[in-house]
Amino acid sequence: MKKGIVLAFAFLAGFIRGQEPAVSTQKVWTLEECISYALENNITIKQAELEKKSSEVDYMAEKSSRLPNLTASGSQNFTNGNSIDPITSDFVSQQINATSLGLNTQITLFQGNQINNQIEQRKLLVDQFGFYEKEAKNDITLRITESFIQLLFSKENIVIAQNNLITSHKEELQAKARFEAGSIAIKDYTDAQSQTATNKYTLITAKNDYAQQLLTLKQLLELPPEHPLEIDDSEGIDLKLIPNLDDLYKKALEQLPEINASKVNVSVAEKELDIAKGGYLPTLSLIGSIGSGYTSTREFTFTDQLDLNFNQRAGLSLSVPIFNRNRTKAEVENAKIDIEIAELALAQEEKDLYLKIETAWQNATATQAQMQAADVARNAAIESYRLAQKQYELGALSTTDLVISQNTYTNTEQNYLQAKYLSLLYTQLLQFYQGNEIKI
Numbered sequence: 319m320k321k322g323i324v325l326a327f328a329f330l331a332g333f334i335r336g337q338e339p340a341v342s343t344q345k346v347w348t349l350e351e352c353i354s355y356a357l358e359n360n361i362t363i364k365q366a367e368l369e370k371k372s373s374e375v376d377y378m379a380e381k382s383s384r385l386p387n388l389t390a391s392g393s394q395n396f397t398n399g400n401s402i403d404p405i406t407s408d409f410v411s412q413q414i415n416a417t418s419l420g421l422n423t424q425i426t427l428f429q430g431n432q433i434n435n436q437i438e439q440r441k442l443l444v445d446q447f448g449f450y451e452k453e454a455k456n457d458i459t460l461r462i463t464e465s466f467i468q469l470l471f472s473k474e475n476i477v478i479a480q481n482n483l484i485t486s487h488k489e490e491l492q493a494k495a496r497f498e499a500g501s502i503a504i505k506d507y508t509d510a511q512s513q514t515a516t517n518k519y520t521l522i523t524a525k526n527d528y529a530q531q532l533l534t535l536k537q538l539l540e541l542p543p544e545h546p547l548e549i550d551d552s553e554g555i556d557l558k559l560i561p562n563l564d565d566l567y568k569k570a571l572e573q574l575p576e577i578n579a580s581k582v583n584v585s586v587a588e589k590e591l592d593i594a595k596g597g598y599l600p601t602l603s604l605i606g607s608i609g610s611g612y613t614s615t616r617e618f619t620f621t622d623q624l625d626l627n628f629n630q631r632a633g634l635s636l637s638v639p640i641f642n643r644n645r646t647k648a649e650v651e652n653a654k655i656d657i658e659i660a661e662l663a664l665a666q667e668e669k670d671l672y673l674k675i676e677t678a679w680q681n682a683t684a685t686q687a688q689m690q691a692a693d694v695a696r697n698a699a700i701e702s703y704r705l706a707q708k709q710y711e712l713g714a715l716s717t718t719d720l721v722i723s724q725n726t727y728t729n730t731e732q733n734y735l736q737a738k739y740l741s742l743l744y745t746q747l748l749q750f751y752q753g754n755e756i757k758i
Contacts, residue, residue: 344546349466349758352539352549356458359540366454370447377440383433386425386604393418405613405627412615419624420609424635427604430596439589442582449579456575456750458538463746463756465535469549471739472528478731479521486514486724489710493717506717513721555738557686558745561752563679567672570751577671580664587660591653597646598639606632675751682744685737692734699730 347355357363395404397414404416426433493510496502536547571577610628612620639646706723709715746756 344548346548346550348550349463349756352462352466352535353459353756356462356539357455360458360538361540363451363454363458366447366451370444370451373440373444373447377437377444380437380440383426383436386423388421388423391418391420391422403613403615405611405623406615408615410615415614417612417620418609419611420607422605422607424603424605426601428600428602430599430601432593432596435589435592435596439586439593442586442589446579446582446586449575449582452575453579459756460747460750462535462538463750464743465531465538466549467739467743467746467758468531469528469535470551471735472524472531473549473551474735475732476521476524476528478728478735479517479524482724482728483514483517483521485707486510486517489707489717489720490514492711496713501713502717509717509721513717513724555742555758557741558749560679560682560686560745561748563676566679566748566751567675569753570671570675571668573753574671574751577664577667580660580667584657584660584664587653587657590656591650594646594649594653597642597649600636600638603635603637604632605635606630675748678744678747678751682741682748685741685744689734689737689741692730692737696727696730696734699727703727 395414395416395418397416400409400411401414402408403410403414404418490507490510490513493502493507497504497507532547533543535549536543536545539547541547608628608630610624612623612627616623618626703723703726706715706720710717710720742758746758750756
């Protein structure tokens with residue numbers, strides 16, 4: 319019998335080791351290292367950075383609209399018969415081979431202040447995309463924090479499942495020995511077998527949950543699935559004090575990028591209204607050109623004619639809008655509507671933020687209280703389970719009652735574990751809303 323028990327424990331130890339990840343000297347990632355790595359490599363963040371760079375390019379291009387343009391032109395024409403010489407403007411009746419060359423420039427002096435407003439609007443858009451970039455980084459930071467804490471929970475859950483499996487297997491062997499000795503009924507023995515199988519199932523499920531969470535973290539870090547990843551669970555958990563709700567909301571309004579991006583969006587819409595109103599005002603432009611040409615109707619050489627025909631021109635162009643089928647009026651009205659839409663979007667963003675903050679605050683408060691209550695229940699359940707094991711060893715307790723005691727203990731352990739890591743998650747979330755660094 320003793321030899322059978324030893325072999326059974328050897329088999330059980332081999333099963334548990336087979337379920338555990340292989341021990342290696344691979345890098346162990348802390349939460350801070352995961353966040354830092356993701357901020358440099360995550361695809362979503364890189365896309366946000368590129369969108370910001372694109373807005374900066376548009377801003378530089380808009381600033382250049384203040385500058386004059388410059389274009390070069392040239393043409394070569396052959397004419398036969400009665401025609402006007404394109405160079406001398408004389409009426410001739412012969413073949414003409416003519417060359418025209420020129421440079422043209424134009425600069426807008428006034429356009430209802432639209433150019434300045436468009437440049438300012440582009441600058442606002444650069445700021446807005448900068449906030450979008452920060453928002454993407456914040457989102458990845460929170461997702462990694464959640465995934466990391468879930469992994470910590472899963473690792474501890476595996477330990478609980480392993481301990482339960484070892485204990486239940488020991489109790490199954492004791493039940494088998496008693497059944498063979500005729501001191502217990504077969505139902506007590508099968509109850510012990512069922513509990514061992516249930517705990518084995520729970521262990522496999524816990525390990526699978528850990529593997530799934532590990533895959534999620536790898537995805538956020540942009541690591542390939544085959545890349546080894548192990549998180550650091552050696553640091554103690556420091557639960558922060560829960561801040562005042564009103565102070566927390568005020569700080570979040572000041573520093574969260576999604577709120578600032580919505581505020582900038584209102585300013586962008588206001589600039590669009592200024593640009594639309596500029597359509598009512600006249601446009602004044604300065605234009606100039608230089609040119610020369612050659613014609614075969616004259617006896618001078620090509621070079622001499624380019625010198626003789628050289629000409630310059632400068633002038634002002636004024637365009638006054640009188641009636642454009644109410645297009646400008648419609649643009650102004652739409653711009654006013656867009657301002658109201660942007661203001662409503664800002665109000666909705668602030669409302670959503672308050673909901674997130676108060677939910678996190680309430681959950682943080684509740685989970686800390688739940689953790690304290692679960693700790694008391696866990697300690698009591700541990701003591702009750704120890705007493706139940708002693709009674710079972712002495713034959714004073716049935717297998718069914720022992721299984722109930724173990725399940726009660728397991729439930730209190732899991733309740734405590736869940737409350738602890740939820741409390742950690744929500745307190746870290748509150749730290750984030752205050753603008754503090756997330757650190758376990």
